[in-house]
Amino acid sequence: LAKTTQPISMDSYEGQEVNITCSHNNIATNDYITWYQQFPSQGPRFIIQGYKTKVTNEVASLFIPADRKSSTLSLPRVSLSDTAVYYCLVGDRGSGNTPLVFGKGTRLSVIA
Amino acid sequence: EPEVTQTPSHQVTQMGQEVILRCVPISNHLYFYWYRQILGQKVEFLVSFYNNEISEKSEIFDDQFSVERPDGSNFTLKIRSTKLEDSAMYFCASSEFRIETQYFGPGTRLLVL
Numbered sequence: 218l219a220k221t222t223q224p225i226s227m228d229s230y231e232g233q234e235v236n237i238t239c240s241h242n243n244i245a246t247n248d249y250i251t252w253y254q255q256f257p258s259q260g261p262r263f264i265i266q267g268y269k270t271k272v273t274n275e276v277a278s279l280f281i282p283a284d285r286k287s288s289t290l291s292l293p294r295v296s297l298s299d300t301a302v303y304y305c306l307v308g309d310r311g312s313g314n315t316p317l318v319f320g321k322g323t324r325l326s327v328i329a
Numbered sequence: 330e331p332e333v334t335q336t337p338s339h340q341v342t343q344m345g346q347e348v349i350l351r352c353v354p355i356s357n358h359l360y361f362y363w364y365r366q367i368l369g370q371k372v373e374f375l376v377s378f379y380n381n382e383i384s385e386k387s388e389i390f391d392d393q394f395s396v397e398r399p400d401g402s403n404f405t406l407k408i409r410s411t412k413l414e415d416s417a418m419y420f421c422a423s424s425e426f427r428i429e430t431q432y433f434g435p436g437t438r439l440l441v442l
Binding site for chain 1: 333362364371372373374377385387418420422430431432433434435436438
């Protein structure tokens, strides 16, 4: 599994757009990029997944440049309830039973 | 939206006792996992389960741990003789095909005294 690097923490005011960047220089051809969110005392929650370019869903957008060595999770107009830890994971989607490897994630604090 | 459920939400036990943590994965999912998270630390993989057998396990998953799918819906994690260091949140997860899209349950907070 490719190693990922992301900031330990970020602060933002309510209503602002937050961009969290993850580096994954050793990403392999078959690897996908997935982001999870975890609130205190809850299980990680899948946010978004992508392979290249841009993916958008009702929660977030994921930007992946052509070289795929990094990715940026974009959260539009954050609210206090977006305060959580965000994890970037990179792995092969081909096999169904490979465990997820979580790093320390990025702790996002949204301030009123 | 279907979800993974876990029971109990909290469990307190004495060191050396056996505990069974229960999970009901999403009904059409084929792959099942247990993870744990010690307070303030990373989420750690314990074991994955597919087709009624263990697919992969971590170093944490030693002989004190076992998993079972006793019927078509439940997936259990048993710790035979709990230790103080087993105190953690235990998360069950399930997935259909795509490994990264694992859906996690709310967790069971285990406290070993």
